[in-house]
Amino acid sequence: MVKTIDNKCFICQKPVPDYRPQFCCNGIDCGCMGLPIEPCVCSDNCYVALMSGIGKPYNERREDAGIDIYIDNNK
Numbered sequence: 193m194v195k196t197i198d199n200k201c202f203i204c205q206k207p208v209p210d211y212r213p214q215f216c217c218n219g220i221d222c223g224c225m226g227l228p229i230e231p232c233v234c235s236d237n238c239y240v241a242l243m244s245g246i247g248k249p250y251n252e253r254r255e256d257a258g259i260d261i262y263i264d265n266n267k
């Protein structure tokens with residue numbers, strides 16, 4: 193499946209240019225809900241934060257893990 197998605201870390205919003213999302217399906221009648229199989233995260237830290245806070249909003253997971261949101265200084 194081809195689908196465009198923002199290649200940004202779910203936790204800190206840092207761009208992840210080499211992220212290639214793989215989709216299971218479009219989510220109809222499936223537990224994947226049309227989301228990529230591998231989450232888009234920039235680092236192991238963000239991956240751990242993502243996985244350890246399941247059920248919480250992304251922002252809260254980031255704060256709990258002590259990760260700062262990514263600021264793009266090139267804008």
Ligand SMILES: [Zn+2]
Nearest residue numbers: 201204234238
């Ligand atoms: Zn990140």
Ligand SMILES: [Zn+2]
Nearest residue numbers: 216217222224
């Ligand atoms: Zn699926």
